[in-house]
Amino acid sequence: MQVTWLGHSCFLLRASNGIAVxxxxxxxEVGYPLPDVQADIVLISHEHTDHNNEKAVRESPLVIRKEGLHSALGIEFLGISTWHDREEGRLRGENTIFCFTLDGVRVCHLGDLGHLLSDADVKAIGPVNLLFIPVGGVYTIGARDAFAVMQQLDPDVAIPMHYQTSALSFELEPVDDFLKGREYEGPLQSLTLRSQGLQEDRQKRRRPSGKVVLLRYPGERGAGSID
Incomplete structure (x- = not known):
C-alpha cells in the first residue's frame, strides 16, 4: 500500500490492486494545492470545509461520511463517533474516526479528534498498523495529547497531520512540538507499507507506540520516499 500526503488531514492510499482511498x-481556502486525484472511495470525518471537499475528486467516487459499518469494493470501513472538542461537541461538533484494512494493513484515521480516547473507543478501534493523528492543537488534540493517544493505540506507524506549515492559511501549532525529543523518519514524499514488514518490525521493535513518519505535501521541497 502506498501512502501519499496531500496536505492538512488529506491522504491518498493506493492498494496493490489499484483501489484508491x-x-x-x-x-x-486551506492553502495547500487543491488535490487533483482519482479515487474510488472518499472518507469524510466531519462537515468542515477543510475536510469534506469530495468535489476535489474526478468522476464520482463512493463517499462515506457516517459512523457505523460500511462495505465498499470489498473493503469494510468502521466509522466511530467521537468529538471535535473536549466538551462533547458543544464547541465544534462531531468527528468520525475511520478504521479499515487495505493490503493487510490496518489503518486508523482520527479526523479532527479533540479529546483523549475512552476505553470503549480504544476497544472499538482495535489493533492499528497505520495511524493518522492530528497534532496541531487549537481545533484538535495537540502534541501532548497526541502522544497520549499514540500510547493508547500502540500503532506500528504514526503519521502526524493537521499542523502548521508554510502553505496553511490559518494558524495551528507546528509539528516540531510533537517531534521534540522523539525519533522519527522523514520527511518523505511517500511511504509504502507491507503487512509482513510491519509484523516483523513489531516483533523486534524497542520503542513504545511504534515509529513516527513525517511526510511532505505536494510542492514541498526535499522529497524522498521509502519502502
Whole structure:
C-alpha cells in the first residue's frame, strides 16, 4: 500500500490492486494545492470545509461520511463517533474516526479528534498498523495529547497531520512540538507499507507506540520516499 500526503488531514492510499482511498479532502481556502486525484472511495470525518471537499475528486467516487459499518469494493470501513472538542461537541461538533484494512494493513484515521480516547473507543478501534493523528492543537488534540493517544493505540506507524506549515492559511501549532525529543523518519514524499514488514518490525521493535513518519505535501521541497 502506498501512502501519499496531500496536505492538512488529506491522504491518498493506493492498494496493490489499484483501489484508491482518499481521506478528508480539503477546499481551496486551506492553502495547500487543491488535490487533483482519482479515487474510488472518499472518507469524510466531519462537515468542515477543510475536510469534506469530495468535489476535489474526478468522476464520482463512493463517499462515506457516517459512523457505523460500511462495505465498499470489498473493503469494510468502521466509522466511530467521537468529538471535535473536549466538551462533547458543544464547541465544534462531531468527528468520525475511520478504521479499515487495505493490503493487510490496518489503518486508523482520527479526523479532527479533540479529546483523549475512552476505553470503549480504544476497544472499538482495535489493533492499528497505520495511524493518522492530528497534532496541531487549537481545533484538535495537540502534541501532548497526541502522544497520549499514540500510547493508547500502540500503532506500528504514526503519521502526524493537521499542523502548521508554510502553505496553511490559518494558524495551528507546528509539528516540531510533537517531534521534540522523539525519533522519527522523514520527511518523505511517500511511504509504502507491507503487512509482513510491519509484523516483523513489531516483533523486534524497542520503542513504545511504534515509529513516527513525517511526510511532505505536494510542492514541498526535499522529497524522498521509502519502502
Amino acid at each position: 482518499l481521506l478528508d479532502p480539503f477546499d481551496e
